[in-house]
Amino acid sequence: MAFAPRQTSLRAGAAQWLTTARAAAExxxxxxxxxxxxxxxxxxxxxxxxxxxxxxxxxxxxxxxxxxxxxxxxxxxxxxxxxxxxxxxxxxxxxxxxxxxxxxxxxIGERPLARAVFARVMGTVESVQDVPAQDIVRVRVRPVDAPDLPSLVRINIAKADVPAGLGEGATIRFRARLMPPAPPSVPGGYDFAARAYFQGIGATGKALKPVEVLRASDAAPPLRARLFGHILERVDGAGGGIAAALATGDQGAIAEEDAEAMRRSGLAHLLSISGLHVTALIGAVIFLLMRTLALSRRAALTLPLMLIAAAGGALAGIFYTWLTGAEVPTLRSCVAALLVLGGLAMGRDAMTLRLVATGALAVLIFWPEALVGPSFQMSFAAVTALVALSEHRAFRAFAAARDESVFRKGLRMLAVTLATGVAVELALMPIALFHFHKAGMLGAFANLVAIPLTTFVVMPLEALALTLDIVGLGAPFWWLTGRALDLLLGIAHGVAASPMATMLAPATSDALFGGMIAGLLWCLLWRSRWRWLGVPPVLVGMILTLTARPPDILVTGDGRHVAVRTDEGMALLRERAGDYVRDMLSESAGYDGELAALASLPGARCSQDLCALRMESGGRRWRLLFTRSDMLIERRTFARDCAAADIVVSDRALPRWCKPRWLKIDRRLLARTGGLSIALASGDIRTVRQPGDAHPWIARQVRRGRPQLYRRSSPASLP
Missing domain, CATH: 1.20.1280 (Monooxygenase)
Known part of the structure; x- marks a missing residue:
């Protein structure tokens, strides 16, 4: 019997299983x-x-x-x-x-400059952006008779050096040190090079005075620039920058401390023109048109007032989108609003996930590069979470209008608002942790006050003030707008000051983030009980992200700045590093404290040229050696120090005879890898660039190689 043929073959069993699985899937x-x-x-x-x-x-x-x-x-x-x-x-x-x-x-893209150069540039000004918060003017220039330069460069000019006649269409001449758009300095950092490539920017730099105007601009400043300057003149104090951002989408006048407070408190979405602002504007226009037209008995009885009001709202939304620069959140909101108005005009329920999917599809077709940016991801994640929650039967039943007391109705509205805020915060948390390495924890509570304040107080007051400025009567309303914005900033700073305002996490991998987004979409887009299969990937991803061990060493792509994490906190090699470098290294490591000087650590010995550090990680003792200057060091001394060190880091090309025990990081290696993050306990090394990376925004095509490793010996045995 053991050798008798089987009555059911394996092939038939597999076919039956596939048929059953297909029937279940169908x-x-x-x-x-x-x-x-x-x-x-x-x-x-x-x-x-x-x-x-x-x-x-x-x-x-x-x-x-x-x-x-x-x-x-x-x-x-x-x-x-x-x-x-x-x-x-x-x-x-x-x-x-x-x-x-x-x-x-x-x-469409623009190849970046191959390497940094000093150049004398003559070109035509394409756009001018005032950035009062940084005391600069940002200018895009198209060089003339410069075949070695990109077709478009972005130049920063100090406000004190801005010449008369600078504007769109002007011809200027200046000297500048032009550089390729900056890639991420460390793994998980902001990739300006990729964004600049699709914007057509091939180089950036700062103009050296004098900046000469060879032909002054004869064009009037754009409406957006005039409106920006007008609002800054009318609103005094820190609120002026936020008022200008709400009307024009330009955040250049917002002080960094205020912007950071808005980010930490979960209110940064109010600064980016998105669905809240577009919806408020369109709703206000429809309301005013309906009320105004209804004053005429003949119009109310004979004209389709809703269609007329919807058409006016649509035109207002399109104009507002154009005025504010047509950024991705604004475009998404405008497309969604137009679809809603079209659905209402046809008598359909347009507030569905199909509306969101149609807006996403339109943006991806015309601007596919926007997908990898936080603006696209956060905008669509927030709206998808809101619509998915509103479509849930239990939530819809709870939020439905009913005959009840004013007190109970107020409590119900408060609970609905809080629930929507929590849903948005949960949906945005993986995205915020991936891109910014921090996520708000109190944003839902801050938005309970901030969103109504912005929607029903600040924006109507600002719109009324702009309208009354036509006849010179807007001053009282500008004063009220400023006081309302002061209250908004007070809420932001108060929430941001709480130790529970944000959670921090070090940079995570693309694969882990992709798994969390896939699980989140699975939960939000399906409706049956199988939707909950998306929860485990999200939970596992969040746990791994929040419990990930921060890197022990961070090295920027130029090798000049090194951050080391010890039991005493994080320390920086060059203590004179600017705020940008400090913030970038802290955020990438998920660290919220002050960066100390590496020379102040107990195990450090530093001179003007070298800095040696002893530290423990993973139960082992490590010796690190860093160069701090461009001065030549005696070969015998430097060779001995290299041989005694486990890791050597330098911003210059080190000689071949410098052979540390494990890893040598110098200019040659960093040119291939970009910035590095190193976990000593596991030996994990993350790089900015992948091997063989041929994306068109990479400044130079260089041969990739693995980091140069040397035989590891026990650090504990070193003298």
Whole structure:
């Protein structure tokens, strides 16, 4: 009997299992048929994200071929089922997303400058932006007769050096040290180089005086710039910058301490023109048009007032979007508002997740590079969480209007507002931790007061003041606007001062973040009980993020700045480093304290040229050696110190005879890897650049290599 043939073969059993699984999947998708279309922008966005994550053209091409092969396999599935259509369409969309951003990068992007140069530039001014908070004017210039320079450079000019006649269309001449747009200084940092590439900026720099105007601008300043300056003149104090940002979207006049307080308190979304501002404006215009037209009996009886008011609101939303610079959140909000107005005009319920998906799809088609930015991610995550919560049956039943006392109605509205705030904070937390390494914990409570204050007090007062300025009567309302903004800033600073205002986390990997976003979308977009399968990836990702061990050593891409974490806190090699460097290194390490001087640590011995440090990590003793100057050091002394050190870090190219026990980090290595973060206990080394990275914003194509490792010996045995 042992050798008798089986009555049911393995092939037949596998086929039966696949048939059962397919039938179960079809039944589930039938139950979720209203939600399937929401995954169209997700599939397209996955292709865009894959292009950014994969390093070079062969990998991008392999991804596209693999997705087309998967679509062909899907075409061989039995016809008539949703699984077949989803496999074919999903794989095709993912391939299309990769090709879309790849094509845009090839056609529109601007190659960065190969290396830093001193140049005398003559060019035409394309745009002028005043940044009062930094006391500079930011100018975009198109160089003339300069084949060695990019077609567009961004220059900062000190306010004291700004010449008369500077404006759009002017021809200027100046000297500047031009540099390629900065990549992330350390792993997890802000990648300005990628953003500048898609904006067409190939170099940045600071103009040296004198800045000469060869031909003055004969064009009037843009309406946005005139409005920006007008508001700053009318609103005194710190609130002027916020008032200007609410009207124009330009945050250049907001002091850094106020901006940081708004970020820590969870109120930074009020500074970026998004759904709150666009919705408030469109709603106000519709309300005023409806009330004004209804004053006429003939118009009220014969004209479609709702259609007319909706058309006026749509025009106001489009104008506001253009005025504020058409940033991604504003565009998303404007597209969503237009869809809502169209749905209302047709008598449909337009406030659905399909509305959000349509807005995301429109943004991805025209601006696919926006996907990897925090603005796109946070904007759509917040709106998706709000709409998904509002569509939930239990929440809708709780928030529905009913016949009850004013007190109970007020409590219910307060609970609904708090619930929506908590939902938004939870949805934004993974994104904030990934991009900014910090997330607000009290933002839901701060928004209970800040959102009504901004929507129903600040913005109406500002709009009324701007309207009355036409006849010169806006001063009292500007004063009231300033006092309301002072209250808003008081709330922000008060919440930000709490030790529970934010949670910090070190930089995490792209894969971990991608898993959390996939789980979050799974929870928000499906409706059946299977949606809860997305919770474990989110929870695991958050736990790993919050419990991750911060790096022991951070080295910037130029090698000049090094931060070391010890039991006493974090210390910086060069204590004269600016606030930007300090904030960037602290945030990347998930550290909220002051950076001390490395020379002040108990185990440090420093001179003008070298700094040696003894520290313990992972139960081992480590010796670190850093260079602090460009002066030549005696070979015999330096070779001995290199041999005794486990790690040597320098901003110059070190000679071959400098051989530390484990790792040598110098200019040659950093040119291949970019900034580094090192965990001594595990030996993990994270780099800014991937091996073979061929994205077009990389300034120079250089041969990649692994960090130069040497035989590790026991640090405890060193003298």
């Amino acid at each position: 039944g589930w998708l039938e139950e979720e048929r209203e939600q399937v279309g929401l995954w169209v922008p997700v599939a397209l966005g996955a292709g865009v994200a894959a292009w950014f994550m994969l390093p070079n053209a062969p990998m991008w091409l392999a991804l596209c071929c693999g997705m087309l092969a998967l679509a062909c396999i899907g075409a061989m599935l039995p016809a008539g089922g949703r699984v077949r259509r989803m496999v074919i369409i999903g794989a095709t969309l993912l391939c299309a997303g990769c090709l879309l951003v790849w094509g845009k990068a090839a056609v």
